[in-house]
Amino acid sequence: MALLEIHGLIKDFGGLRANDDISITMERGELVGLIGPNGAGKTTLFNCVSGLHPVTSGRVMFDGQDITDLKAHEVARLGLARTFQVYVASGDLNVEENVMVGCFMRTRSPSRARARANEILKDLNLHDLSEFRVSELTVAAQKRVTMATALGSDPKLLLLDEVAAGLNPSEIEEIMADIRHVHEDMGVTVMLIEHVMELVMKVSDRVIVLDSGKKIAEGDPETIVEDPRVIKAYLGERYVREHGGDIG
Template identity: 60%
Template structure:
């Protein structure tokens, strides 16, 4: 159980707004770690800080036994951290294959190697049929698969998935779950995911962490965390009440 990522008392503020307050946690090699919490709890900000898009206001982040607190996003990618975004605003003219190739180009200069590796990954993710389609023209569920495939193409040690299952139907969620499990088990990539779809979190994750208003309120195996009163109040409770009222 070697730690791959360690976040130490990390705080991130935007002017007066505190997005993350003194968050500490650790993710081990091979883990499948979930982060849950209500909207606005600071989950995506946490990802952005880890991935180098934002510099934390205070605290430190260690990745693979290195202090990476001040590294930028592309440097983190080179060290072996990949991520997906909630909104993939692709507007351009890259096809699915070309997208994955760009990911492969992180580890090779050769177009032929990149193309070959990209084709293999598309095959592996069951996307080979879409290879020559423009990414913008691909259905949303598949776009998410493609972005995950592109992230995997950079050969990461750690993959951050930001709400990959949002807005998908149950069949598609099954598909995504199979993919995450495959990435984690067969490829040996450590995964941290942010998710609102509880079936996915409960079924997949080894451990989960709960954020509320920027602070960590619980961490542990999914079943235990889900039973904690504080968590039910902050997160599940709210959901539960909503479903009882027929709001969802």
């Protein structure tokens, strides 16, 4: 049984079809990259899958259960966690407390939530920042804290929405290491929306491309970078000229 199955998902906003008949299957243990130009419908797909937006039609199955009509907190409780493209830091909370918010999905006990939060912070090398308020951190550190908070609920599936946007190359290396750690060592299945191609092409087992609400391509990174539809819709000739088939 697949971990996630999206069947013919359609999402309309008034007259705009933001997701147009999208079907995606994800197996346990996969790391899937979701790419496409701005406005392609990537974040909308996350919003529909995670219960934030009602779908117009289609079905979403998670871990053997139909979650299409569930609310966001119900979906989260089943083990599907996400980060948000625009992170609104809980300014009054420090890093440890932020991660504890995620942990309260699994336990009511503050001491257990604190213990789990500290394990995750150590795991992601964020422990030194525990006492800082999130609003005092760099953007890069804030993004890593959002990931740590999402992990607080011990998810089976983690949806990451542009966690590397706006980071410099060394910060991208760091967050890439975090993503690999979450995927390989913590065993979490991951789907990530990302514009930083160096990251998405290096870490993904499979890449899915959206354009104008439609899924236009799907395959391993090597195949995707050479797909003429993907080059035309998104990557552009320049990317291919500069990187060729060399994506490592």
